Amino acid sequence: MSNSTSPADVTNTPTHASNCPDVTVQTEQGLYINPTALTAHLPALAYRNNTLYMEDISIDELAERYATPCYIYSKQAIVAVYQDYSDSFAAIEHQICYAVKANSNLAVLGVLAQAGAGFDIVSRGELMRVLAAGGKASKVVFSGVGKTADDIEFALNQGISCFNVESVNELILINKVAQQLNKSAPISLRVNPDVDANTHPYISTGLKDNKFGIAHDKAVAVYQQATAMSHIDIIGIDCHIGSQLTEVAPFIAALDKLIELIQNLADKGIQLKHIDLGGGLGVRYIDEAPITIAEFAQALLPKLTTLGLKVFFEPGRSMVANAGILLTRVDILKPTEHKNFAIVDAAMNDLIRPALYQAEMAVIPAVLSSVDADIEAMQAWDIVGAICETGDFLAKDRLLNLAGNDLLAITGAGAYGMVMSSNYNTRPRAAEVMVAGTQHQLIRKRESIEELYASEALWSAYQ
Missing domain, CATH: 2.40.37.10 (Lyase, Ornithine Decarboxylase; Chain A, domain 1)
Structure with a gap:
């Protein structure tokens, strides 16, 4: 060092x-x-x-x-990291959705909205903050395991970009609310790929023991179930395996599992528009040596370019x-x-x-x-x-x-x-x-x- x-x-x-x-x-x-x-x-x-x-x-x-x-x-440091993400993935269609939970101050959100960022939210309150800060609902993805009917209704009425669905019962609820509003709800499934992120157990989210997402081996069946729902529009696939990751290997492992699912879905006639790889890239607090954003992009771009889908990222910690x-x-x-x-x-x-x-x-x-x-x-x-x-x-x-x-x-x-x-x-x-x-x-x-x-x-x- x-x-x-x-x-x-x-x-x-x-x-x-x-x-x-x-x-x-x-x-x-x-x-x-x-x-x-x-x-x-x-x-x-x-x-x-x-x-x-x-x-x-x-x-x-x-x-x-x-x-x-x-x-x-x-302000300079916040905008610089956002620009680093956007520049590093400039070769493919992408959207950087800042994870609001990391720091939800209106000024922080406003600076990022002005820079062109989208947002990843986990509550109605976070969506309201984004809107108050000048963010666009059309650039917001709604994650989280506990969405209520009121949350879903509010997000649909605001024109949310996508719901990252975490359970079958949530999928059923979204369809029900969308039907009542006579709207089509854009969704992706958050798949739990059972990948060990090698991070603190409280911020690991991609293992089968975690509360997040739909099990990898159940995902195709849930997508098929979603195709039969009258007011669901399947547009993507999502995963998030944890936070403060300093190596690229867990991201590659998760991406490979999602690519496998995307191919299986295509064979069954389910075509997706985007892939969301979540966030989790680590930072240097004292003497950690995390990969840089550029190195992260270089490792993922070959597979993502071949895949040909729009790519979403949900960085939080690494942004702020x-x-x-x-x-x-x-x-x-x-x-x-x-x-x-x-x-x-x-x-x-x-x-x-x-x-x-x-x-x-x-x-x-x-x-x-x-x-x-x-x-x-x-x-x-x-x-x-x-x-x-x-x-x-x-x-x-x-x-x-x-x-x-x-x-x-x-x-x-x-x-x-x-x-x-x-x-x-x-x-x-x-x-x-x-x-x-x-x-x-x-x-x-x-x-x-x-x-x-x-x-x-x-x-x-x-x-």
């Missing part, structure tokens, strides 16, 4: 190049993450004169303006994870005989990935000092929140030089961060900000404590 950065990024900045060229160094005390080496691999982030910047705004300035905890997103950071300040340092705790103003209610998935995310200082060039001078800290749970941690055993009120950035927080946050312990959710060059805008205000219970009422029935 390289720690190369542009000259502007390293001016007066400790680069640690002489003694630790890698992004990470594991010691007996804890894990050291080289801030300048890490940011060299991340879009929109760089140190300038020892200060961390996103695009052309210093993180210090953003924290001063919007306070902490606060999510910050780079490294476009975002979570800013937090150190409130209290609590060293003990057995463990050092840095209690920060963010917590598991703001970012649950470390507690839920045991996710390892980088924590780097907003401002570097001369001490940050010396691993031997650092202590190992658990970065924890103030929530009353032992599971409330953001990182463990990290070698850092910390003092009270230090500003820290948790990188890779653009996906499954704010969107999974909660009000546990009656904590207001963080603000969200988008940066574009030297411009920045509040795109979601911080909640007040009063807002958290404004819709509640005291019990008064018998007073």
